[in-house]
Amino acid sequence: MKIQALVDQIHLKKSFLCIGLDVDLNRIPRHLLEAEDPIFAFNRAIIDATHHLAVAYKPNTAFYEAFGVKGWQSLKKTIDYLNEKHPEIFTIADAKRGDIGNTSSMYAKAFFEDMAFDAVTVAPYMGKDSVEPFLAFEDKHAILLALTSNGGAFDFQTKLVEGSELYKQVLQTSKGWANSENLMYVVGATKAEFLVEVRGIIPESFLLVPGVGAQGGSLEEVVKYGMNDQVGLLVNSSRGIIYASANEDFAEAAAAKAQEIRSKMKGFL
Amino acid sequence: MKIQALVDQIHLKKSFLCIGLDVDLNRIPRHLLEAEDPIFAFNRAIIDATHHLAVAYKPNTAFYEAFGVKGWQSLKKTIDYLNEKHPEIFTIADAKRGDIGNTSSMYAKAFFEDMAFDAVTVAPYMGKDSVEPFLAFEDKHAILLALTSNGGAFDFQTKLVEGSELYKQVLQTSKGWANSENLMYVVGATKAEFLVEVRGIIPESFLLVPGVGAQGGSLEEVVKYGMNDQVGLLVNSSRGIIYASANEDFAEAAAAKAQEIRSKMKGFL
Numbered sequence: 001m002k003i004q005a006l007v008d009q010i011h012l013k014k015s016f017l018c019i020g021l022d023v024d025l026n027r028i029p030r031h032l033l034e035a036e037d038p039i040f041a042f043n044r045a046i047i048d049a050t051h052h053l054a055v056a057y058k059p060n061t062a063f064y065e066a067f068g069v070k071g072w073q074s075l076k077k078t079i080d081y082l083n084e085k086h087p088e089i090f091t092i093a094d095a096k097r098g099d100i101g102n103t104s105s106m107y108a109k110a111f112f113e114d115m116a117f118d119a120v121t122v123a124p125y126m127g128k129d130s131v132e133p134f135l136a137f138e139d140k141h142a143i144l145l146a147l148t149s150n151g152g153a154f155d156f157q158t159k160l161v162e163g164s165e166l167y168k169q170v171l172q173t174s175k176g177w178a179n180s181e182n183l184m185y186v187v188g189a190t191k192a193e194f195l196v197e198v199r200g201i202i203p204e205s206f207l208l209v210p211g212v213g214a215q216g217g218s219l220e221e222v223v224k225y226g227m228n229d230q231v232g233l234l235v236n237s238s239r240g241i242i243y244a245s246a247n248e249d250f251a252e253a254a255a256a257k258a259q260e261i262r263s264k265m266k267g268f269l
Numbered sequence: 270m271k272i273q274a275l276v277d278q279i280h281l282k283k284s285f286l287c288i289g290l291d292v293d294l295n296r297i298p299r300h301l302l303e304a305e306d307p308i309f310a311f312n313r314a315i316i317d318a319t320h321h322l323a324v325a326y327k328p329n330t331a332f333y334e335a336f337g338v339k340g341w342q343s344l345k346k347t348i349d350y351l352n353e354k355h356p357e358i359f360t361i362a363d364a365k366r367g368d369i370g371n372t373s374s375m376y377a378k379a380f381f382e383d384m385a386f387d388a389v390t391v392a393p394y395m396g397k398d399s400v401e402p403f404l405a406f407e408d409k410h411a412i413l414l415a416l417t418s419n420g421g422a423f424d425f426q427t428k429l430v431e432g433s434e435l436y437k438q439v440l441q442t443s444k445g446w447a448n449s450e451n452l453m454y455v456v457g458a459t460k461a462e463f464l465v466e467v468r469g470i471i472p473e474s475f476l477l478v479p480g481v482g483a484q485g486g487s488l489e490e491v492v493k494y495g496m497n498d499q500v501g502l503l504v505n506s507s508r509g510i511i512y513a514s515a516n517e518d519f520a521e522a523a524a525a526k527a528q529e530i531r532s533k534m535k536g537f538l
Binding site for chain 1: 291293329331332334335336337338340341342345363365366367368369370372373375376378379380383384392393394395396397398399400414417418419420421422423424425426428429430431435438439442
């Protein structure tokens, strides 16, 4: 998907919400366990109930891989369903991949060709040749981990490297990589004040912002410090939306939660 | 697998060779493409021909994911075959995973439970809570990326962080994590002289060393600078062994290449 198409969708839907499809079989409504593919049945119901409120969906691959071949099938069905029913939706494989060049090319093939996602999250530790293969696809995007929303972010990401924090080095260095216009960045909402400095380095890039909701980040602060003239934000909520209810009304409850966030977003657009 | 069992196998086989099962359908012998599952057929033949020469096998997940659900099935069949036929072999999922705590737990479940690997490679960028879930399994191991064998390793890993290189910070910091006795580390052979300093920080840990062979690293130097009194090394070769021939004799050719490396290793043990 082209960036402009994503921006258009944001204005059309008055939303920059991304819904995280992190499906845990222990947390979904019991009646779904009788379905042939409970994970896909859950995702389909969530997507059907919320697609008019969100511009992006983000399955985290860990939750599918935990169920082996069956889980991988559920992931494939989910992305196929999104692409067939809602081609206007921006789709993100939250996979946090990254390996030496020829190997990253195989991951890019996995998530951009075998499964036609628009974007994949990528880890920066292995540097340039581990990320560039993801940037070589037209209208596809690598979302590079910069500053994550977890406690461990302070172990290395905020350490000073030659005078500035590692995550800033990642932002700065990655600007020089081939096809860097296909880069977006993960910046956690739990550290919203950091967004000022992030925007100083990458004013135009889209940011995928996790950590609003369950992890405690504030939407107001993210908008205040992170929004640019193309909006430039995808704010993700996973558990806060998809597990709003564990009963038969789970999809309606998820829609109500998504609507609540969308209403706030509308006010900022 | 317990570390002692791995050390015993190394002495029994006079080998610390790990064979990388990075199967590219474009590079395997043409006649295998007629098999029901060409990737598994290839792996099984390689394993049958080389298992007495190697102590570990390491499929890189990218090469399986590129083929979607079918590829994931081939990976599952490969690990099941290894565990059934050769339970003495140390198995590594080269997956380079890492995510926030509850998500890393799902990856650990994927590679230690659904697929019963002994170890999985893990990326350090997200810090402590992204790695500790992998360390919570008895007799399972997380192999943390420290210094990789690719060009991009110099983008961040060797940058100075508070006076010492980032990869040394990763080594030092990770020693303080819960169950750190279950940690091993990736240190590339293309930078063998770095092993002196690595051993200064983690004298006892096992190192997984890629980059010997196709990537130009020297076995002699790796042994000289990296071996400890428990051997402490798993030296990986992928393409140099598995693609030794593209003809019907591919398995014999792979065994000959593995034997060549094993002969050298024998001299060092």
